[in-house]
Amino acid sequence: HAAIGEALWIVAAAAFGGSIALIGQMYHLSGDEASALVTWGAGAALAAVALRSNPLTVASVGIADAWLFLKGFDYYSRSEFPHAFVIMAIVLFAVSFWTRSQAARHLIILSVLFYLVLLVTNHDTLQVAIPLVAVSALLFAASVFAPDPVDRVVQLGGRLPLHALLGFLTGLAMIQFELADESTYNSGFAIASVIALAGIVAAIVLAGRESRGLRWLAYLGFAFELAIIYVVTLQSMLDTAGFFLAAAMLLGILAIVIIRVEKRMKGPDAKGATA
Structure with a gap:
């Protein structure tokens, strides 16, 4: 055998x-x-x-x-x-x-x-992280907008977007850790955080329907971003009470969005199964 x-x-x-x-x-x-x-x-x-x-x-x-x-x-x-x-x-x-x-x-x-x-x-962290973010974003775009030709080359079973999103989030996490101590003096950390959150939303919108694993990676990435933003703002002595209020509202909105997205993702699958 x-x-x-x-x-x-x-x-x-x-x-x-x-x-x-x-x-x-x-x-x-x-x-x-x-x-x-x-x-x-x-x-x-x-x-x-x-x-x-x-x-x-x-x-x-x-x-x-x-x-x-x-x-x-x-x-x-x-x-x-x-x-x-x-x-x-x-x-x-x-x-x-x-x-x-x-x-x-x-x-x-x-x-x-x-x-x-x-x-x-x-x-130097930025010399490694910035190219990683850029390459990951390009690979994600290529795998989403030209999935068949790209998968014929890499032969990953259509999971290249998942790897690309992981690389994108890893690179941005490196940048955020590097800029966290300097967040009081420049806006680099805030820009990196905005890019990360925007990338997570784009990943869910563009490729979330095809990959449940990608959706959950995006959710985990969002939770990580929320945690690191809280830690950095706490270190810079900002008003944590306001942060908790904003975080609670954001988590509530995210929960509603996740439920609606999951229902939409399951809808076509259920219809296909009954057909």
Whole structure:
């Protein structure tokens, strides 16, 4: 059975990783956990290509993510940042087309976002966040206004708008955290907040009907924006009572809008099911 074969390949990949660790301990080989993960991931990726295995491709991406995690959070004790992850991501993204692994492509995109979050610890935040916001907005627009051609290229099952919205909100969150301490002295934080809220509304209007996941991500993004705006205004000693009043009214309006939107989204689905 195909599923049994895939499971055995995963077991073999795990055994390969365990053998690397065991040999390293037995012969006291130089190197660290990150180096072992690179060897393990390379072997798993080669096996995925040779066997054209979807699960092995996902496993290879997971190993690359583990390497990024180790190197990224070990950055402060080392002199190098794990920029090599970009090459890993590109190679594995290409491999995912050969192995027909849509799940791996989704995981790679999320991993790239995690890489960019780590990157702001090594670079100027705005130099990373602003391009991320711009690229995410362009990808969202392309995936909404030309969904079929775009999905034929990326082959994400129509979920590129969801990833693009996540990237958009992640980039704006970076900007807001960077400008939060300076919000008393300039309007950068307010502008970023307005852009985030406008982007959330646009995402729901343009692509909310087709994706329930996108709608809930937009709702979570709105809740995050409300929370960070409150924290920043509290730090700047503004009138919190007025904020609570405005927030309560805004949440009430949002609840009404969400209920109406969800009813409209469910309406066509129910009619299609009865038909």
